[in-house]
Amino acid sequence: MTIKFGLIGGGVMGSALLSRIITCGIYQSSQVIVSEPQASRRSFLEQQYGVVTTTDNSAVFTQATDVIFLAIKPQVFSAIAIELVDAINININNGFSSLVISILAGVSLHKLEAAFAKLPIIRAMPNTPATVGAGVTAITAGTNADSHHLETARKIFSVVGEVVEVPESLMDAVTGLSGSGPAYVAIMVEALADGGVAAGLPRVIAQQLALQTVLGTAKLLSETKLHPAELKDRVTSPGGTTIAGVSELEKAAFRSALIEAVKAATIRSQELGK
Ligand SMILES: NC(=O)c1ccc[n+]([C@@H]2O[C@H](COP(=O)([O-])OP(=O)(O)OC[C@H]3O[C@@H](n4cnc5c(N)ncnc54)[C@H](OP(=O)(O)O)[C@@H]3O)[C@@H](O)[C@H]2O)c1
Structure with missing residues (x-):
């Protein structure tokens, strides 16, 4: 084949x-070639995916x-x-002009196009949750890539999560938000669990409550399309527990810390790309 x-x-x-890609039937095992220097990974890939x-x-x-x-x-x-x-x-001479x-x-489109002149190119930035099929990938097209190529890239990345298209000038901001974001959220889960332990919960239960609260809230916001502020207003009853907690977050500049984290990571991404 x-x-x-x-x-x-x-x-x-x-x-x-x-x-x-194979599980979802985008390509069959027999239609795929993988180049990999490590012998143990090669035999794993052969055995696992055929x-x-x-x-x-x-x-x-020369083959794909x-x-x-x-x-x-990137190094x-x-x-x-x-x-x-x-x-x-x-x-190119074989008439493939592969994407x-x-x-x-x-690694910018400029660098990629210098290396793969004449071939259509899509630059993409997925994030770590893609490894469990829950990622989000930003894609941007090079000069020789047309709407058909973008559609192919969308199809491929949609097997590991959601896909957005952005101009390349926004790729650093994507890196600062969704690329680095899993670390911010992981810190938040850890801190919530620590708070639970400080309040007397056993570690295992605190961890489960923290993780499921983040997962569940993200699912709720995603499925209902509620604005985050609307959800926050709905769960803060007058003089209640949640507004007491929210008040402490505001005192500690929680929002500002997240905003600054995304900005700092974006700037760092710009610096590294130079
Ligand atoms: N992981 C993420 O969440 C994430 C998110 C966004 C973007 N990315 C990008 O994805 C890329 C891969 O990241 P990763 O986390 O998957 O890294 P990784 O696990 O180290 O994968 C890179 C693979 O390339 C192999 N390799 C090294 N030199 C090679 C060569 N000359 N020819 C062919 N293969 C070679 C490596 O083999 P050896 O182990 O033998 O060196 C390794 O198996 C990076 O460019 C990264 O910027 C990753």
Whole structure:
């Protein structure tokens, strides 16, 4: 069967995507090739997903007809790109002009287009919850990518969560919010559980209550489309417990801390991209 989908880098993000792409039937195992240097990961990927693997990144470019997905660390990108020049030409001469999708943090469309000239490119920024199918991915199209390519990228990332399209100028802000956001939320869950323990709850129960409160509130807001302020107003009864807690959050500048965290992470992302 023709190889349609190529993955370069079968690590955490690459294999999470691969798993769901195959489960959801976007591509069949026999249509996938994965390039990965580590022998143990290659045999895992072969056994778990039934895909062909290689250590040769060029083989991915010369064989995959539809999509080439880059999931390597940004630090190795330049070295890899240099090795691929001939393979990219073969890809184009074979009439594939495969769509290149990159999830490399901080690697701009400008850099990607310099490396993969003439190929259509989509830059994407997923987040860690994608590994459990609950992520959100921002995508942005390069010069040679058309609406059909964007649709393909949407289809691929929708198997690991929601997808939004943004201009590339907003990718740093995406990194500051949804990219770094799982850490902020994890700290919040930990702190809520600590509060529960301080109030006398056993650690295990406090952890469960904290986690399910965050999960449940997110689900409620998502399903009802309630504005967060509206939900807050509904659960704060006059002179009650919740307004006493909210008052302490305001005193500690909780909102401002989150706003500043997103701004600081955005600025850091801009600095790292230079
Ligand atoms: N994890 C996230 O939540 C997240 C979110 C957004 C974006 N991203 C982006 O996703 C990319 C991958 O992140 P990750 O967390 O999945 O990292 P990872 O687990 O380290 O995966 C990278 C994989 O690429 C392999 N690799 C290294 N050199 C290679 C080469 N020359 N050719 C082919 N494969 C090579 C690595 O193998 P070895 O282990 O043998 O080096 C590893 O299996 C990064 O660019 C990151 O910026 C990740």
